[in-house]
Amino acid sequence: MRIRLMDTPDQVEAVAAVLRHAFDVVEESDEYANRGTSRMVRRYVDLRLRPKDAELDAAVRRLRKTAAHRLVTGRRWRVVITDSESADGIMPVCASPEHPVDDRGQQWSVYDCCDPHLIETYCEALAAFLVAALNDVPTLLAAVQYHGAGGAA
Ligand SMILES: [Zn+2]
Numbered sequence: 001m002r003i004r005l006m007d008t009p010d011q012v013e014a015v016a017a018v019l020r021h022a023f024d025v026v027e028e029s030d031e032y033a034n035r036g037t038s039r040m041v042r043r044y045v046d047l048r049l050r051p052k053d054a055e056l057d058a059a060v061r062r063l064r065k066t067a068a069h070r071l072v073t074g075r076r077w078r079v080v081i082t083d084s085e086s087a088d089g090i091m092p093v094c095a096s097p098e099h100p101v102d103d104r105g106q107q108w109s110v111y112d113c114c115d116p117h118l119i120e121t122y123c124e125a126l127a128a129f130l131v132a133a134l135n136d137v138p139t140l141l142a143a144v145q146y147h148g149a150g151g152a153a
Helices: 009-022 051-071 124-143
Strands: 002-007 024-028 041-048 077-080 089-092
Touching: 002 009, 009 024, 009 041, 051 124, 077 124, 089 124
Parallel strands: none
Antiparallel strands: 002 041, 024 041, 077 089
């Protein structure tokens, strides 16, 4: 993709540096002075998405296709404390009015009113990660217009 930068030389160089950082710059022209008394110059930059950006695009598309739409259920997840007394379990947030008032904020505990599908991970970090991923990734994937090379999946 060819982009024309036109501004004062310091601005053109600053933006060119940003482009070099963000993209694979395959060609960059000399600067051409504008006509007359203008202090502006023109520079042409040919750039491409870096291969790693294309890989990232593909990974996001795969994730969308295989998982994200199935997980957009509106259900929220939480970390719970299991029998091991560690915060290493995950289960859906309990919406029952029976759920004890003193546990409604963080919902660390499991009661008879709760969805019985407790998933024990045996690892607090993994439980925290899974809850964050289950709550946020589907929403992010649904909301973000990803700049994929090769079109939408
Ligand atoms: Zn409950």
